[in-house]
Amino acid sequence: MSRKVVIIGSGPAGHTAAIYASRACLEPLMLEGFMAGGVAAGGQLTTTTEVENFPGFPKGVDGIELMMNMREQSINNGTEILTETVGEIDLSSRPFKLKAYQNDQFMGDYEAETIIIATGATAKRLGLPGEETYWSKGMSACAVCDGGLPIYRDKPLVVIGGGDSACEEANYLTKFASHVHMLVRRDEFRASKTMANRTLKNEKITVHWNTEGVEVKGDGNLVSTVVVKNNKTDEITEIPAGGLFYAIGHKPNVDFLNGQVELDENGYIVTKPGTPETSIEGVFACGDVQDHKWRQAITAAGSGCMAALSAEHFLADQEG
Numbered sequence: 001m002s003r004k005v006v007i008i009g010s011g012p013a014g015h016t017a018a019i020y021a022s023r024a025c026l027e028p029l030m031l032e033g034f035m036a037g038g039v040a041a042g043g044q045l046t047t048t049t050e051v052e053n054f055p056g057f058p059k060g061v062d063g064i065e066l067m068m069n070m071r072e073q074s075i076n077n078g079t080e081i082l083t084e085t086v087g088e089i090d091l092s093s094r095p096f097k098l099k100a101y102q103n104d105q106f107m108g109d110y111e112a113e114t115i116i117i118a119t120g121a122t123a124k125r126l127g128l129p130g131e132e133t134y135w136s137k138g139m140s141a142c143a144v145c146d147g148g149l150p151i152y153r154d155k156p157l158v159v160i161g162g163g164d165s166a167c168e169e170a171n172y173l174t175k176f177a178s179h180v181h182m183l184v185r186r187d188e189f190r191a192s193k194t195m196a197n198r199t200l201k202n203e204k205i206t207v208h209w210n211t212e213g214v215e216v217k218g219d220g221n222l223v224s225t226v227v228v229k230n231n232k233t234d235e236i237t238e239i240p241a242g243g244l245f246y247a248i249g250h251k252p253n254v255d256f257l258n259g260q261v262e263l264d265e266n267g268y269i270v271t272k273p274g275t276p277e278t279s280i281e282g283v284f285a286c287g288d289v290q291d292h293k294w295r296q297a298i299t300a301a302g303s304g305c306m307a308a309l310s311a312e313h314f315l316a317d318q319e320g
Contacts, residue, residue, distance in 0.1 A: 002095040002111035003029045005311050007079075008086050009118035009253075011043025012297045013287025015070035016304030017116045017311075022077035024312045029110065030074065033119070034085045034102045043067065043120045044142075044288075045297060050149055054297055066297075084108070091115075091260045091280050113318075114282045114311040117261075117269065118304060119253040121288040121295070125246060126160070130216030130223075134244075138223025139216060141246045143169035144296065147176055151222060154178050155242025158226045160213050163190040166247035167199040173245070174204040181239050183211045183228060216244055252289050261285075268292045276307040284310050 005021045007014050010032035021028040045051065045063035052060040075081060084100035084107045095111040123141030125131060131139060140146040143159070147169075157177040159170045162184040170180045182199070187209045189196040199205055208228065214236065215227040226241045252267045262270040262279035269278055269285040276284040286303035288295050 002113055003027070004113050004315055005029070005116060005308075006031065006096075006098065006110060006112035006114075007116045007118060008098075009033060009043070009120060009287070009289070010071070010081070011045065011067070011118060011120050011287055011300060012070065013120070013289075013300040013304035013307070014043075014116070014118035015067075015074045016301040017118060017286060017308040018074040018079040018081075018304075019070075019077050020305050020308035021116075021311060022074065022079045024308065025078075026308075026312060026315070028079050028116075028308075029112075030079050030081045031084045031086055031098070031100050031110075032071075032081050034083055044123065051145070051297065052148060053145070082107070086256050089115075089256055089258070089260070091257075091283060094282055096282070114284065114314055116276075116304075116307045116311060117254075117257075117278070117283065117285040117289055118287045118300075118307070119256075119289050120300075121250040121252040121268070121292075123246060123250050124248045126213060126248070128213050128216050130218070133220070134216050134218055134223045137221060138218060138243045139246075140243070141250075142295070143172050143245050143247070147173045147245070152176055152243045156181065156240055157243045157245065158183060158213075158239055158241045159245045159247055161247030161249075162186060162188075163247070163249070164192055164195050165249070167191045167195040169245055169247045170199060170205050171202060174202060177204070177243075180205045181226075181241070182207045183213055183226075184209055185212050185231060186210065213244070250288070250292070250295070252292075254289060264292075266292055276303060276310050282311075282314055 004026045005028040007030040087101045088099040090097040098110045100107045153176050156179045158181045160183045210232045214229045217225040226239045269290040271290050284307040286307040287300035
């Protein structure tokens with residue numbers, strides 16, 4: 001039997017889409033993923049210990065708790081959720097066809113009249129020694145999400161990256177940090193001239209050219225030091241730091257699409273301006289898989305609402 005709506009992914013975008021689709025009596029099926037893209041079901045918020053900028057939680061909320069609440073709300077509204085990852089998909093004709101897996105084990109075939117893609121994007125990491133110990137304990141890939149947390153306030157912080165995002169995050173962190181150190185592996189920024197000039201003029205930012213991170217150290221609970229190397233002189237030094245932020249980009253989780261949907265030059269799904277519509281009629285995208293600019297839980301949730309309403313309208317037009 002073909003489902004009216006299949007939602008692929010389970011972050012804030014996917015669950016908001018599920019809630020709206022359920023309330024529209026579309027009986028959606030969510031394939032929430034099984035460590036898709038290196039991120040567990042629930043998306044990147046499941047790796048965040050505290051979320052302070054999601055409306056409705058004046059004292060903040062644990063990222064996992066927030067996603068579990070969204071999941072429960074999706075189920076309570078009528079969404080069927082399976083912990084499976086879409087490995088293959090055929091978008092050549094409707095109903096669309098999907099094959100789902102857990103790891104390498106085949107779980108089943110599904111058909112869908114419409115599909116909402118909410119698979120998100122995975123922050124690129126460097127795999128530095130200490131990363132596994134201190135991720136979310138002084139290490140993050142989102143300054144806007146985490147930079148204002150108490151563990152980072154009034155402490156020296158380190159940002160790795162040399163593009164526009166790195167410069168934006170470094171400047172943002174100066175609102176909270178005592179000082180910000182940027183590690184740029186080349187002798188110049190990749191960022192736009194305007195953004196580069198703004199960063200260089202900021203007295204609270206020190207740029208370390210030709211420099212790379214080597215190791216992250218701490219007391220076992222929080223970061224205290226970032227070990228760095230000058231890649232021209234091989235000199236090793238240590239920077240006292242209360243936090244380290246990666247700003248080296250994200251990888252949208254789109255491999256399963258196998259090129260069937262239009263992507264931009266960075267691999268994000270292209271949607272028609274102001275809509276969640278993709279290059280294929282009946283396929284919608286929401287959240288970080290199509291958003292390379294904002295990448296916030298609240299903007300993802302809003303786009304999930306748009307995707308569900310668009311799917312509802314599409315199905316009504318097909319029936320009418």
